Amino acid sequence: MNFQHRHVLGIKQFNATELNFILDTAESFKEINTRKIKKVPTLRGKTIINLFFEASTRTRTSFEIAGKRLSADTVNISGSSSSVVKGETLEDTARNIEAMHPDIIVMRHGASGAADYLAKRMSCAVVNAGDGTHEHPSQALLDSFTIRQHKGKIAGLKVAIVGDITHSRVVRSNIDCLNKLGADVWLSGPKTMLPPGIERLGCKLAPSLAAAITDADVVMMLRIQRERQGKTLIPSLREYSRYFGLNEFNLKLARPDAIVMHPGPMNRGVEISSAVADGPQNVILDQVENGVAVRMALLYLAAGGENLVED
Ligand code: CP
DSSP states (O other): OOOOSSSSSOGGGOHHHHHHHHHHHHHHHHHHGGGSSSSSSTTTOOEEEEEESSOHHHHHHHHHHHHHHHEEEEEEEEEGGGGGGOOOOOOHHHHHTTTTSSSSSEEESTTTTHHHHHHHOOSSSSEEEEEEETOOOHHHHHHHHHHHHHSSOOTTTTEESSSSOOOOOHHHHHHHHHHHTTTEEEEEGGGSSSSGGGGGGEEEESSSSSHHHOOOOOOEEOOOGGGGGGOOOOOOHHHHHHHHHHTTTTTSSTTTTTTEESSSOOOTTTTHHHHTTTTBBBBBBHHHHHHHHHHHHHHHTTTTTTGGGOO
């Protein structure tokens, strides 16, 4: 397949065929991560800059590892150690970085739309590593990859996503991705964390956590994003946990072979109990492992994919 996209800005830009192509490409890279020598020359001579204006453990590390395993030169810049703290604008920062001729900029930013903004102004490829509450495409892709790995398919599965829907970029990318791949997506969360009209994205709203997870094939728990909330949206964490926390008792409502997912970072004892987070149905570290293969695929495709030329 001829991949026609220069940037990876969001799931919204891809159709089902392209999403499956990205997942298949990631499948072909996955095995490299278990070799004794975990390196192939695919992106030799390419420069990738990871520009992170928000905290990250999984996304930043796995984009860096992905680039290194493909032999690219990777450079990490964090917002707090960049000249942004001296008042430089995003556009000026990006223009200065571009003057050093990177091939790909991977960016995480707190503002929704920041990756699109950058892509319009850069001649290199831009990969969105999370922008505000808008999109987190690589997370949704690694989630679909993990579901496919464990269930053998995505179409027809009931996927329940529970938690702070309003402030989650993960959920927006996942609703779009899972929908396009044919899943039946259900959401649940406190009313104060459910944006009006979210069903228009192609999901169903469950009246309770129990309704969302009953007979679910996949249960995906989300963190309360207190750093994005302007005011307190729940009476207490204890109450939140009681009504929207997943534990070994309410998990029995899901299908016996249901898998439990979480994008991380987890708040144990709030949205998920340790018994479930470490229990037999969790695939949380598989998500992290698969993140490297999925990001290898995205970097490879953003660099030109099959049209990559060595010069
Ligand atoms: N899932 C995710 O984006 O994790 P990080 O914030 O650690 O990158």
